[in-house]
Amino acid sequence: MTMKKLKAFLGKNTVVPILVIILLLAAVFVPGFLTPRNLLNVLNQNAVKGIMAIGMTFVIINGYFDMSICTLISLTAALSCGLQSSIGLVPAILVSIAVGLAVGAINGFLVAKAGINAFVVTLALMLGCRALSYMYSGEQSILATNDLFTDFGMGSIGGLSYISILFIVMVLIAFYVLRFTPHGRNTYAVGGNAGSAFNAGINCVKTTFINFVICGFTGALGGVLFAAQSGAASPPLGWPDMHMLVIAGVVLGGTKLTGGFGNIWYTCGGIIILGVVSNMMNLLNVQTYVSTLVTGVIMIGVLYLDKVLTERKKKAALANL
Amino acid sequence: MTMKKFAAMLCAASMTLSLAACGGTTDNAASDGASADGASSGGSDLVIGMTVNNAGADPYQTAYYSAAESYAKELGVTLKLLDPVGDVTKQQNQVQDLIGMNCNAIVLWPCNSEAGVSMVKQINKAGIPVMSANTNVDESGKEYLECYVGPSNVLEGQQTAEQMVKDIGNDAKILYIDGQAGYSTSAERLEGMMKGIEGTNIEVLENQISDGNREKAQQVMENYLVKYPAGTVQAVYCMDDNIAIGAINAMEAAGRDDILVYAAACGDYNTLTYIKEGALRATAMQSPIIDAQTALDYAVRLAQGEKMAEFDNFMETPVATADNIDSLNIEKW
Numbered sequence: 257m258t259m260k261k262l263k264a265f266l267g268k269n270t271v272v273p274i275l276v277i278i279l280l281l282a283a284v285f286v287p288g289f290l291t292p293r294n295l296l297n298v299l300n301q302n303a304v305k306g307i308m309a310i311g312m313t314f315v316i317i318n319g320y321f322d323m324s325i326c327t328l329i330s331l332t333a334a335l336s337c338g339l340q341s342s343i344g345l346v347p348a349i350l351v352s353i354a355v356g357l358a359v360g361a362i363n364g365f366l367v368a369k370a371g372i373n374a375f376v377v378t379l380a381l382m383l384g385c386r387a388l389s390y391m392y393s394g395e396q397s398i399l400a401t402n403d404l405f406t407d408f409g410m411g412s413i414g415g416l417s418y419i420s421i422l423f424i425v426m427v428l429i430a431f432y433v434l435r436f437t438p439h440g441r442n443t444y445a446v447g448g449n450a451g452s453a454f455n456a457g458i459n460c461v462k463t464t465f466i467n468f469v470i471c472g473f474t475g476a477l478g479g480v481l482f483a484a485q486s487g488a489a490s491p492p493l494g495w496p497d498m499h500m501l502v503i504a505g506v507v508l509g510g511t512k513l514t515g516g517f518g519n520i521w522y523t524c525g526g527i528i529i530l531g532v533v534s535n536m537m538n539l540l541n542v543q544t545y546v547s548t549l550v551t552g553v554i555m556i557g558v559l560y561l562d563k564v565l566t567e568r569k570k571k572a573a574l575a576n577l
Numbered sequence: 578m579t580m581k582k583f584a585a586m587l588c589a590a591s592m593t594l595s596l597a598a599c600g601g602t603t604d605n606a607a608s609d610g611a612s613a614d615g616a617s618s619g620g621s622d623l624v625i626g627m628t629v630n631n632a633g634a635d636p637y638q639t640a641y642y643s644a645a646e647s648y649a650k651e652l653g654v655t656l657k658l659l660d661p662v663g664d665v666t667k668q669q670n671q672v673q674d675l676i677g678m679n680c681n682a683i684v685l686w687p688c689n690s691e692a693g694v695s696m697v698k699q700i701n702k703a704g705i706p707v708m709s710a711n712t713n714v715d716e717s718g719k720e721y722l723e724c725y726v727g728p729s730n731v732l733e734g735q736q737t738a739e740q741m742v743k744d745i746g747n748d749a750k751i752l753y754i755d756g757q758a759g760y761s762t763s764a765e766r767l768e769g770m771m772k773g774i775e776g777t778n779i780e781v782l783e784n785q786i787s788d789g790n791r792e793k794a795q796q797v798m799e800n801y802l803v804k805y806p807a808g809t810v811q812a813v814y815c816m817d818d819n820i821a822i823g824a825i826n827a828m829e830a831a832g833r834d835d836i837l838v839y840a841a842a843c844g845d846y847n848t849l850t851y852i853k854e855g856a857l858r859a860t861a862m863q864s865p866i867i868d869a870q871t872a873l874d875y876a877v878r879l880a881q882g883e884k885m886a887e888f889d890n891f892m893e894t895p896v897a898t899a900d901n902i903d904s905l906n907i908e909k910w
Contacts, residue, residue: 410695
């Protein structure tokens with residue numbers, strides 16, 4: 257009975273066996289991987305990406321995706337660094353977050369209310385944010401002048417960075433929102449079948465709008481945290497593939513691009529898989545492009561496996577009818 | 578049904594396994610090779626960590642990358658050479674990984690001078706000696722660095738300018754074609770040129786930017802040629818060889834040969850043909866092979882616990898002209 261339960265659990269959460277396999281492989285083949293210090297290092301390295309993936313998870317469960325965070329992070333990083341000397345640290349961060357919320361709101365309005373394709377809308381904002389970022393920074397890197405800011409970005413308690421702690425807290429909040437609040441349930445409903453959700457009386461426009469705003473928020477926060485981490489904002493930050501890595505993390509975890517299925521733990525798993533692969537490759541001193549290739553191959557493998565399992569379940573369900 | 582699932586699982590597992598195994602073998606081979614070499618050259622077990630800017634982006638960096646790899650084998654040290662493909666966030670992660678790998682010294686070629694500050698700070702905090710190579714980190718990060726090893730842009734600019742003064746004399750008029758606005762290398766080479774012509778009556782008539790782009794440089798030169806008829810200007814001084822080739826193309830197209838072309842520095846092996854022909858009169862040769870080897874030499878010394886007396890350690894960048902190019906024995910890259 258328990259075996260059956262375990263099987264069902266693994267079949268549903270494909271990210272778990274994949275993660276276990278990869279961790280085992282890493283532990284066996286990569287010297288120096290399985291040390292507490294390196295494992296914490298992997299978490300710390302990927303915390304910012306993880307935070308951005310939280311917002312992306314909301315949007316993807318909602319059935320859309322957001323590419324604008326790719327350059328939004330560069331814009332908010334530049335703003336948070338550039339403004340802190342003139343208006344103070346907290347206002348600078350608040351302005352950056354507000355910009356993220358605004359970008360999310362524009363995305364949400366155009367996708368949900370105006371009904372324009374999410375690909376086009378978020379692509380347009382991605383380009384727009386890039387231009388704004390370059391215009392604001394004058395194509396120059398901006399140094400963070402406030403020590404508190406960089407201390408937060410680089411600080412840690414017992415090997416766990418402040419940013420990782422923030423990530424964990426945000427994951428818990430996201431879990432609560434998705435699981436226990438009406439908004440979370442609405443998100444699954446709209447992503448699963450917008451028509452039936454509408455017929456059931458759910459405000460689809462509002463739900464989608466809020467999710468894009470959440471994604472804008474986490475994206476903006478990601479940019480600020482990247483700036484805090486590196487003590488500077490460089491114009492090409494995030495360009496050209498940050499959004500792809502974040503989406504890859506979410507999808508690798510098992511959240512479906514078609515919407516309506518997934519959860520925040522999947523996303524954590526996916527981001528950790530990406531992080532472990534890149535860490536493994538660095539420890540093995542393998543060329544960066546090989547690491548990218550491996551990531552791609554694993555993604556195809558995982559998604560293929562997922563597809564096979566789902567097909568099987570569908571057929572089993574039909575057979576039971 | 579279960580067969581299919583099993584097959585899929587097996588397929589995915591073998592895929593990842595084979596990839597990881599392939600990564601593993603290359604690593605073993607590399608470390609075996611290093612230790613074998615190490616045994617022959619006195620048994621050093623030093624580990625040098627290095628993250629370069631963007632290998633593969635341009636010929637210079639690609640050559641730098643492979644030169645560092647082969648020179649490490651020659652020296653018998655284990656080199657952990659990582660490539661952040663120009664991405665600051667990746668480089669940040671790689672720095673953390675390098676710290677975790679217990680390197681004896683770390684070499685950083687920062688993707689971004691400003692973001693490099695927090696990286697060298699982290700490495701310094703971890704108690705590992707760190708140096709910047711080829712491109713320095715921002716001034717505020719200097720306190721965490723042991724030293725800088727790489728070309729001196731000012732010196733390159735000055736050396737080439739001095740050669741130019743020899744050619745055109747003290748009373749001449751020249752034009753300048755700059756690289757990218759706000760790019761520190763451009764500013765430093767210009768500073769070097771001004772130093773080189775200090776004390777002469779040479780007048781810089783005009784300075785325009787080319788965005789470091791050959792086509793744009795050609796346009797700038799075409800405009801110059803229209804504006805300054807034969808005999809009014811003796812030389813044009815360019816920020817780098819790429820720009821100089823643009824200028825040479827413009828002169829060839831206009832059928833002019835009254836203006837001598839100089840480039841502050843040259844990082845592309847193909848430019849040598851222009852120097853041999855005399856189309857490019859003089860340039861400071863900045864070889865990526867020398868650059869990488871000098872950097873590794875210093876890294877090994879740091880790893881052995883040595884403290885550097887000087888902060889700035891410049892690689893050799895001899896001025897090449899048609900007359901001396903063959904005697905310089907420049908290795909191909």
